[in-house]
Amino acid sequence: MLHQIKKPFLMYWQALLLALLTSSVSYHAIADEHDTLSYEDLFHLEFSANPIILNDQKTVLYERHSMNIMADNKRINLWTVQLDGSAHLPFISDEYNHYSAVLSNSASKIAYISTRSGTPQIYVHDFASNTTIKVTNVQSSPSNISFSPDDKHIAFTMFTPTNAKPKFSLGFKPKGATWAEDAHYIDNTLFQRDGSGMKAPGNTHLYVVPTIGGTPRQVTQGQYDFASKVIWAADGKSVLMSANIRDDREFDIFNTDILKVDLSDGTYTALTNNTGPENIAALSPDGQYLAFTGFDDNGKSNQLEQLFIMNLTDNGTRALTPTLDRAVDDVQWAADSESLYISYDDRGEKLVANVSLSRELNVLSRALGGQSIGRPYTSGDFAVTSAGEVVLTHSTGISPADLAVLSGDKLTTLTDLNSDVLGHKTLNAPELITMKSSVDERELMAWVVKPPQFDPKKQYPLILEIHGGPHTAYGPEFSTEVQMFAAAGYVVVYGNPRGSTSQGAEFANLIDKNYPSQDYNDLMDMVDAVIDEGYIDTDNLFVTGGSGGGVLTAWIIGNTDRFTAAVVAKPVINWISMIGTSDIYTFMTKYWFTDLPWNDIDQYWQRSPLRLVGNVTTPTMVLTGELDVRTPMAESEQYYGALRLQKVESAMVRIQGAYHGIAVKPSNLARKIGHIITWFDKYKTVDSDKEAK
8 A cells, every 4th residue: 555655755756846836936825735735645546446245245346456556556455344333354455456346146145357477367266265366367457357157167268369360571691690670561541549449450359268266268259359347147158248349340330239249169240239329337136138238320529329129039129218318338237127316417417317217307416426536527336226225336525436325315424545644634615616618508517626725805816727529517526637737726616518418419419420529618717717806817728638638729829819828738739740650540431521631621730739839929838748649749749849949938858668648657647747737826916916806
């Protein structure tokens, strides 16, 4: 655990990280630095995830996520806690990662993935004998583990490389000679993947292994990816999965079908054949129905996953949420097979609800959250006891997710993972504000986080922070970035402009084939709404955002000079150059535009922030992960070059070892935050005598 790190090293690490904030004095005197969130604190935060109800229906096993300051990564251990909050104890807690636990059908065993042997492998723990065995010794990381009905076998999926011979090779290399490695021959369309880089030849396939350990048997073969959740059929002779078995699957990327895979020979039968995805979810306890999510592809940039059930007797399907204008997420059956529990985002919050087979929907809680850590995206996991008590990950907005249990209308917190770090800190919870869009009078939602020791009689600098996606949603969640901005003396506003999810398909698709556009106006309306409160210094307005938020930040400073400085993080600057260099270019050309760029270049250029760079006068930092292939580094490089050609005060920050998800390494999250604050502090004008209007 992090508290076991030797004190001298922590003092060195703290000094190193705090050096990022030495560029300027604070705007207003705020609380002592020991009372506010610090960079060192980022390495000590923890959150809960993936609760599982054990056989006694009184014990919850869950993933406890923490940060490993020595390895600069996330550590996942397994802990248990009773539903009354007692006996909070480690199940497996050490320096390794243990995750993706699955309870066996008899509830007598639990399987999970662990790195204790150096690479991710499947382990099984037997509760009766209190013994644990290593089940696999595979070369790639297993996932989607699932027990057979009799608990004697485990199915899982795993990437399986193809041993393809090079198309051309020099055959006269002298023994002992040192040459460059062979050229990489690529003939697949989606040849790279953010988070892992160049995609190795091969596919993800289904495997089966005895629960007591042994040699895994590869079930599926060929060129398709069988990478979904695995559900065993009742007879134990086949499994149900989702896969895209279309010949044009790299272009028709959504079109997965539900397959019944024969375990004896790997042959499969498609049970669905719709135009969009069918993503397998859960089998009813009585074995009669298969729940899955999906939609009929309408070509819009945002489409809502709805809940369906299939009668496995005749494969007949029907929708259970045809009138729910929200995307269904996690799906779990009730013990009596008469209803299902689902989660979905609504107005910036993640809900748990119950839906019956007769389509009656009952919202149980809006309290899920606290797992996004870096930025305030909606998040959350849940599990349900046989009596209908809901165990969920919960956050108040000033701390990452703890476990809580909902019994009737009573919500009781079960864990306390962060009071040792945050209990003596001053953090302000996000405050909801609403306003009307100046474009069409639609209601907009935003949240404001104020600095510690906020004084409404004073004026403060403001940071507008913009989410990515753009089809995602922010909410009243805990966010290290937002809280660190506030600790540095800034009022932070973030919200959900048109295009955001959680407010229905129509609201999200207001930017369909039209992004960026009036979402710019919505964001300005949010800024103006906070300014109207009277405590904002309008000479000190700042703006930043990442990914889709980086696109909008660059779009904003190309349309207005009202911001004092900007940080454009991991953006797309030129939609023309992005096509063919990003790992999602086949998706972008199909769902975000109406034609290919060489057939209709105007729509790509008209929506590119690079087109507006001639208008930019705002001092601008561009910040991107060095390995990013979602919004490739070349996008940032050309924007930085354009800013320099325009003589705009600018800088470029290249986060080393980072793909699109910069926050994967806690040190890189700290560096990102530190560079943003340092840049804004550089241009902030200090006037401590200003009072609120």
